[in-house]
Amino acid sequence: MVIVIGPQDPGSSAQGNDAVWRAVTVENGVAGSTRSFAQNQLSDFVSAVHRTSHHPDRIRWVWSSTNAVYPSLLRAGVSVSRCWDLALNQTILRNAATLPSNQVQYSPAVDLRTSEPAPAGHIPPRHDPQQVSLFDAPTRPGSRAEPGIDQLVEEFAAQKGAVDDSPGRQRLTLLLAAESQGALIAAEMYHEGLPWNADIHQRILHELLGPRPDEGERPALMQELAEEIGRTLGTSRLNPDSPQDLLRALHSAGIEVSSTRKWDLMAWADRGGSSSDQRRAMIGPVLRYKQLYRLWTANGWHWLDEWVRDGRFHAAYVVGGVVTGRWAAHGGGAMQIPQTVRDAVRADPGNVLTVADASQVEPRILAAMSSDRALAVAGQGKDLYVGIAEIGQRTGSALKDRPAAKVALLGAMYGATSGEAGSLAPHLKRLFPEAIGVVENAADRGERGGQVTTWLGRTSPPPDQRWFDTVKDVSTASAEARSNTMARSQGRFTRNFVVQGTAAEWALCWMGEIRRRLRSGGENGGPMSTSLVFFVHDEVVLHGPESEAQVVADIVRESAASAGRLLFGDSPVDFPLTVETVDSYAEAK
DNA sequence: TAAGGACGCCAC
DNA sequence: AAACGTGGCGTCCTTA
Incomplete structure (x- = not known):
């Protein structure tokens, strides 16, 4: 079941807390029953719907933006299982529609772009969360009118239609669901905070x-x-x-x-x-x-002083904040917590931190998306770089030890041409032609100004006109040099985009699966006490009672495998993790 | 004096 | 040693 919610009337953020909101049920693309409630009754409304539903976990809540709606639900103690973030999904679809070969026909019913990406949680730490109303968030400084419920229903139909009519609908559907799930997770992690011992x-x-x-x-x-x-x-x-x-x-x-x-x-x-x-x-x-x-x-x-409140660091994630689909974070340098202070991240008494790190995700992702069997096998049951070095030794290749294998593989994904990585590139290509083919193909396209897409269909932005102008100008030797530099740079971007972006999709699915299992892994199918509290690209941190730690470790591992299957079916690529149950983040290497 | 670029370092 | 992807951010320093 799908329920779209939003303000009854379009308007600016001026509308008060008692503005009328509506919930419209959508079934098979047709708008059905409608219910009204005051905006400040939102959490009551949502929990009432959950209470009266046979399968509250199957409800997909559709809203303009998770950042604008969900934090207030969390503060009221209400969480939802699934959502559809119209703003985030619009961004993905707009980009997808710019590449003809995607065959995505999408015209937005309402413009949900924000001039600035909105961090999850959206509350500046200096302020009391309780005093923040729904729409005084830094969501859309562009002063565009807040869309009303009718527009949101239309927009949902436009997005759903664009996806369903596209040849890549299965993957695209997964991408939009994962992105939206990510928005829920980001808001929840912001709400919960990372335990921080001042x-x-x-x-x-x-x-x-x-x-x-x-x-x-x-x-x-x-x-x-x-x-x-x-x-x-x-x-x-x-x-x-x-x-x-x-x-x-x-x-x-x-x-x-x-x-x-x-x-x-x-x-x-x-x-x-x-x-x-x-x-x-x-x-x-x-x-x-x-x-x-x-x-x-x-x-x-x-x-x-600025970032730690009541023993928690609240990282404001920006879902999809990086072009590739990686998350960014706004404020506090949340994704660059240096090793030197990680010892301050401590579990509460009686609780533990579970730190899980996916091993060599990007090369593994490359192996899966290229169906490179040799690369997949190299990483089965062991460190992927070690596996490559073993093959290198057997075959007398220059990739004879782990450091060499690592530098070569990272170089291949970043587009290194010189130095050790550059000289090892041909050896790598000989061993893993399919994998290298995928990144070289992406680079070729990029150098010509073309676009590429990730496994699930996130599309890279086209270069701007200035890029084309510069690349076209080969009138003088220096112009030609400039042209080559620009072209190669764009090639490195698209080369990396496909891998980094697909890895981000894997991570979204991984976290989504962890969340799903945590929500139903407790007694009588209820939620567990452990929650996700931190995320950086290929690493998650969970916090919860020691008694749950063993189960949590299993969940985290199984979810990694599950994410691999969700994306790549029965691909032979493993996604092993390092999972550590610790009191201090510094104990996790 | 505010804005923005350069620098340098942190993370993955 | 650098060069080889994606970011955030605090400070210095120049410019409007």
Whole structure:
């Protein structure tokens, strides 16, 4: 059963909390019964429908945007099993329709584009969630009128029709369902939050930086380092925060680097023969300073004040925020929590964290989508890179150890042409022609300005007119060089798009399956107490009672296999995980 | 003085 | 050593 909900009348966000909303049941594409309720009665309405339904889990709630509706339901303690996020699905369909070979005919009934992608949860952490009403979210600053229920019903029909009439309907349907499910998960993870122990975080900061400094002051241990650097380089009152000043000081000390980058400095230190110890001593304090500077500015006391509330870090995910379909996150650097502070992520007493990491997902995805049997077999029951190295040794190929196999395979997916990855590329192609064929094909298309699609049908955006203009211009040698650079760059993008995007689809299905099982894995088919609390591309973190940990580990593993089957049928590709039950995130490697 | 680019580093 | 994909973000620094 499908139920579309939305405001009775189109209007702006000015409508009050008592605005009239309607719920329209849609059966076989036909709008049926209609019920009305006040917007502030939304959660009551949804739970009443759930109570009176024989199969509440089979209801698909259709709404303009999960971000605009679902957080208030969660705050009222109401969750739903399935939804259809019209805004997210519109984005996918619009893109799909730009590529004729997809044969997707889609004209939106209403424009649901937002000028900015809206983070899940949408509540700035400084504010009290209870005081935020439904539509004061940063959802559509474009001041477009909020669509009314009739438009939403029409739009749903337009989307459903576009999918059903397309040759790729099965996969596309799965993609839209997975994307929408992702929106639910993102909102739920935002709501729940990642358990974050501020005391431990502060201990880490104190140990590495010293006591919290006054506003505008440098932490004590950084200050000491700054002075030491000044002495070592012979530049008094040097400000290491300024790359310009630092580079000047390095040069005046005879350190010939072209930038102040970590790698540049390390390379300089390792260049020298006999004096390399001396060189390391010179740049050592600089490197340490940079490390501390990063911790202080990115995940220091300010970050803690800003982002951790009541022992939780609420990551605001942006579903589909990356062109490839990966999620992005807005605020707090949620997807770049550095190793140095991960020890602050701690399970509540009596609970544990389950950290699950999918091993070598992207190459495995490539194996599955290319039906490359050799690559699939290489990863069966073992680390895929190790498997490749074993084949390499047997066949006398240059891919003779794990590091070589890894660099070669990543290089193939990123489009590396030079260095070790570049020189290993032909060897890889000889062993796995089908897999390499898929990425080369995607790159070829991209270089010519064409578009590519993921396994489920997410379509890459076409390059803009400026790109075509630049690529066409080969009038001079430098123009031709520019043309080649642009073309190759686009080729690397489309090359990576198919793999990264399909991996994102696998991850969506993986999480969706985990969620589905958690919701019914408890007593009498009820929900378990464990929930998903964190996600980064190919890794999930769950938090819940220790007593559930064993079952949760099984669920996470089975869901990975299930996601593989959902996408690729009975493909021989394995999707193994590293699953660890821990008290601290830092314990999970 | 605000905006935006450059830089550099973090994550996968 | 760099070059080889997708991002976020804080700071410095230049420009309007």
